Amino acid sequence: MRLTTPTLTDDPLPLSFGADSGATGPAIHPEAVARFDALLHELYPDAVRVDADRVRNLCVWLASMPSQAAQDVLDRRLHRIEELRHMLDDASWDPPEAMRSRLAKLIGYLDEDEDMIPDREPLLGKLDDVLLLELAWPAFAAEAEDYRDFCAYRSEHTPAGSGDEQRAAWIRDRLAEIALWQHNMRVNDSHYSYSGHAEAPFRIGS
Structure with a gap:
């Protein structure tokens, strides 16, 4: 039994960063935010709500970092996305149908080029992808942990x-x-x- 909500990394994204109204960032369209938030809560109903200000402030936070540090923030989370892809594609792993459906919806969003923040945006283009994964992670954490252990067992034995x-x-x-x-x-x-x-x-x- 878990005593705390599982997190994707030891340092979650700071959703409260730059909450001042003077913060600037890329244009975030309300329709795209609403679609993002609806998908997030379909994947994990207990997730926090996401609005345009939170996304914009997060963009400002990431853009304010040294380029290598900012890329590391993304890469550590993108690596976990690839683990989920492998889990979904692995013929030796058989997640429940509801889990498989949620995974397919998550990865379907991640594969879109024109999502809440278009992938063509330098640095920031993958921020909404890792944000979705991070906020929805509790819905996938137990399955991902079991799959990682299974892969380690399969490799060793x-x-x-x-x-x-x-x-x-x-x-x-x-x-x-x-x-x-x-x-x-x-x-x-x-x-x-x-x-x-x-x-x-x-x-x-x-």
């Missing part, structure tokens, strides 16, 4: 058989690891003998 058989081997071995861990925890927390005082202790000498 190279299980034979079909995708179903490989996933079955992964689940079986991971459950065995959990059972062993739980057993070791019980052993560490238990006492094999009582170390109290004997009723008639031995005496040496008279």
Whole structure:
């Protein structure tokens, strides 16, 4: 059970940056923002609301950074987008149909050139893509985490058989690891003998 909402990176995008009305940035069309926000909440209903001011302020924040630092902000998130693409295309992975549908809608938006911020915009063109992924991430985090672990297992153990058989081997071995861990925890927390005082202790000498 998760105690906190999963995040895409350790440093979420600062949606409150530059909240002053004097902030400037690229033209953000209300219709595009409304479409973006509707898709976001279709993917993850508990996401924060996105409006034109938030998007514009985020653009100002990114553009104010040194170019390499700004590109790093994007690249670390774009890398996770590629992981989701691989998960959707991997014949050995079988996400639930509802998850597959959400993934397809997410990637469909990411592949559009003319979205909320057109991809042709230098630096900023991918900002709305990574923003959508970051805000919708809790809807995909558990599946992505399982898929990453499955890929690590498949690479290390190279299980034979079909995708179903490989996933079955992964689940079986991971459950065995959990059972062993739980057993070791019980052993560490238990006492094999009582170390109290004997009723008639031995005496040496008279």
